[in-house]
């Protein structure tokens with residue numbers, strides 16, 4: 659899909675009230691698109707809506723929980739009452755849990771699978787069929803993560819959901835190419851957004867000094883979400899299947915293919931060092 663000029667196109671972004679989703683919606687607006695945006699963060703959603711309207715864009719902004727099947731059904735019905743189909747769907751809304759499997763409760767699993775995986779499934783389920791029916795192509799972006807390419811104890815449940823999003827995206831891409839619809843899984847590395855402060859931290863990861871370090875790591879890395887938005891649109895333009903974003907994500911992408919044992923060893927060594935430093939600080 660040519661996204662250099664999005665005039666006359668409709669783009670739907672979930673989780674557009676903050677971070678990567680907000681910046682992606684704004685970048686699409688700058689390129690001329692009309693936007694459908696949703697989030698559970700009403701204040702963030704209102705701000706994004708205001709910024710898009712200030713650009714003179716048409717906007718439909720709704721408080722929708724992507725994990726809520728009926729809410730997503732009603733949201734999609736409203737959108738399709740107004741337009742035939744969306745041109746670009748960006749399933750971006752997501753949450754994080756830091757910590758190992760043994761510290762993750764079943765309630766945590768329901769929460770993260772509901773949003774990070776079923777939220778993407780709901781977006782695809784309700785938004786793609788009208789795109790197919792219209793027969794004019796389009797593109798689906800699923801925001802996964804570098805954590806969807808290599809597993810780590812530090813993000814056990816999060817990795818699980820993001821691996822699933824990569825698998826779903828690859829399968830969908832295989833299915834939808836006949837209908838001229840591209841599908842891309844975006845795999846960002848460490849991006850400085852509020853996702854870190856909203857994350858549920860478990861086990862040793864919940865210790866104040868661990869949280870402090872994690873926040874500092876993201877701040878020091880300082881890879882901003884507007885750069886991710888640019889990369890998302892570049893990946894759509896090139897119809898990439900998987901698009902790592904930021905150097906550490908590319909490193910994981912290649913290391914997983916060419917040196918998976920080395921990658922696992924580096925991960926374990928860094929984990930041990932993190933633990934020793936934490937014990938020293940505690």
Ligand SMILES: NC(=O)c1ccc[n+]([C@@H]2O[C@H](COP(=O)([O-])OP(=O)(O)OC[C@H]3O[C@@H](n4cnc5c(N)ncnc54)[C@H](O)[C@@H]3O)[C@@H](O)[C@H]2O)c1
Pocket residue numbers: 672673674675676677678679696697698699702722723724725750751752753773777801802803804845846847848849850851852853854856883
């Ligand atoms: N920040 C990173 O380092 C990073 C790295 C890789 C992937 N990602 C992914 O990027 C996506 C965006 O994250 P971000 O970093 O911009 O975080 P963010 O917290 O800034 O934005 C996420 C947005 O999703 C919204 N959201 C959460 N649950 C929702 C729900 N149930 N229904 C609707 N909206 C909901 C939040 O309110 C928030 O506005 C997520 O899928 C995340 O997993 C982030």
